[in-house]
Amino acid sequence: MVIGGGIVGLAVAAELASRGDRVTVLEKERHWGAHQTGHNSNVVHAGLYYKPGSLKARMSVAGNASMVAFAREHGVPVEVCGKLVVATSSDELPRLHALASRAEANGVPAKLITAEEALEYEPEVACVAALRVESTGIIDYSAVCAALVRSLDGHDLRLRSPALAIRTVGSHVEVATPQGVVRGDVLVNCAGLQSDRIARLAGLTPSARIVPFRGEYYELRRTELVRGLIYPVPDPTLPFLGVHLTRMLDGSVHCGPNAVLALRREGYRWRDFSLGDVVDVARFPGTWRLARKFARTGVEEVLRSLSRRRFAASLARLVPAVQESDLVRAESGVRAQAMLPDGSLVDDFLIESAPRQVHVLNAPSPAATSALEIARHIASLT
Numbered sequence: 001m002v003i004g005g006g007i008v009g010l011a012v013a014a015e016l017a018s019r020g021d022r023v024t025v026l027e028k029e030r031h032w033g034a035h036q037t038g039h040n041s042n043v044v045h046a047g048l049y050y051k052p053g054s055l056k057a058r059m060s061v062a063g064n065a066s067m068v069a070f071a072r073e074h075g076v077p078v079e080v081c082g083k084l085v086v087a088t089s090s091d092e093l094p095r096l097h098a099l100a101s102r103a104e105a106n107g108v109p110a111k112l113i114t115a116e117e118a119l120e121y122e123p124e125v126a127c128v129a130a131l132r133v134e135s136t137g138i139i140d141y142s143a144v145c146a147a148l149v150r151s152l153d154g155h156d157l158r159l160r161s162p163a164l165a166i167r168t169v170g171s172h173v174e175v176a177t178p179q180g181v182v183r184g185d186v187l188v189n190c191a192g193l194q195s196d197r198i199a200r201l202a203g204l205t206p207s208a209r210i211v212p213f214r215g216e217y218y219e220l221r222r223t224e225l226v227r228g229l230i231y232p233v234p235d236p237t238l239p240f241l242g243v244h245l246t247r248m249l250d251g252s253v254h255c256g257p258n259a260v261l262a263l264r265r266e267g268y269r270w271r272d273f274s275l276g277d278v279v280d281v282a283r284f285p286g287t288w289r290l291a292r293k294f295a296r297t298g299v300e301e302v303l304r305s306l307s308r309r310r311f312a313a314s315l316a317r318l319v320p321a322v323q324e325s326d327l328v329r330a331e332s333g334v335r336a337q338a339m340l341p342d343g344s345l346v347d348d349f350l351i352e353s354a355p356r357q358v359h360v361l362n363a364p365s366p367a368a369t370s371a372l373e374i375a376r377h378i379a380s381l382t
């Protein structure tokens with residue numbers, strides 16, 4: 001029994017079904033992939049950023065290959081177009097070189113190239129050097145979900161079915177939904193932004209708490225400025241990759257996402273507010289420790305969220321021709337990021353088991369890329 005019909009929950013269900021299990025999926029929304037999975041950059045990451053040996057590193061490198069293969073096999077649009085990570089000043093070069101070494105350690109094909117070579121890939125980019133990564137791709141994760149759902153034909157897939165209460169009775173787990181009680185042998189919690197709450201409903205006391213970070217996007221009017229994917233060199237002290245330019249499969253170019261604290265776990269606009277969610281975040285000691293540590297970055301992110309001019313300026317560091325008037329607001333996404341009480345953000349995927357239960361407690365990016373690998377790992381635990 002899987003709670004959550006995002007890409008991770010559906011991939012887990014498909015993996016269990018392929019091993020001969022009968023599967024029930026409970027999803028509270030009216031369609032599959034309604035939250036993180038349906039509001040992301042649609043990038044199949046190569047796996048270059050993550051600490052060698054971590055679940056993220058292993059599962060994104062393997063996931064890059066398995067996700068592309070899955071898409072091709074199931075008629076889901078995918079394009080392995082490669083990307084550029086660009087150093088815009090010489091003080092970013094040590095970090096670019098460190099990234100190249102990390103790519104090598106993770107077995108990701110990537111090569112350092114000069115500014116002139118970078119212009120051959122992206123004629124409008126401004127950089128002093130770049131890292132060319134061939135295996136990065138673009139995909140439609142909602143279409144991946146649709147394909148996973150098709151592969152689960154004959155299983156018990158329930159939309160509009162929120163899990164309200166959970167208890168273990170003998171050798172079964174029971175989940176109460178508005179339509180009645182559902183029973184299963186094993187429960188897998190893939191509830192994304194609500195995963196810590198589902199774990200608590202199931203009787204666990206998870207050490208980490210989900211903190212929602214909204215990521216806002218703009219669409220670039222002058223799509224001719226970008227051919228593929230252009231990323232900055234990430235700041236290793238921050239959990240996110242920095243605003244980037246991503247060509248989508250339909251030819252549009254998405255710019256973002258930034259990262260601001262969301263005032264509701266599934267709140268996609270500033271005006272989306274939940275008192276319960278805000279109190280939850282405010283009461284958690286980690287929030288204040290994080291706020292102190294990243295006070296300056298946090299203020300800059302809020303200002304950039306409120307000002308299209310600032311957003312354009314961040315993008316113009318990568319592609320100088322981008323102007324404020326080129327940007328049109330697009331839908332945002334909210335990341336489920338697990339945080340510890342000491343204010344540190346959980347870096348790796350976090351999956352915890354209890355008798356008859358497996359809980360995915362941290363599955364931020366690149367979990368869409370890695371979904372099929374996370375699913376295999378979870379199936380081996382059940």
Ligand SMILES: Cc1cc2nc3c(=O)[nH]c(=O)nc-3n(C[C@H](O)[C@H](O)[C@H](O)COP(=O)(O)OP(=O)(O)OC[C@H]3O[C@@H](n4cnc5c(N)ncnc54)[C@H](O)[C@@H]3O)c2cc1C
Nearest residue numbers: 004006007008028036037040041043163192333364367369
């Ligand atoms: C802005 C942004 C950009 C990103 N870009 C990328 C990218 O380019 N590449 C990449 O690999 N990853 C990316 N990610 C990360 C990726 O989207 C997520 O890691 C992935 O979608 C997580 O999938 P999930 O199934 O765990 O969560 P979700 O997709 O959030 O699914 C969880 C589901 O659980 C359901 N649920 C919650 N509570 C209940 C309940 N009580 N009962 C029943 N159902 C419930 C929710 O409705 C939801 O549908 C990005 C994320 C964001 C937000």
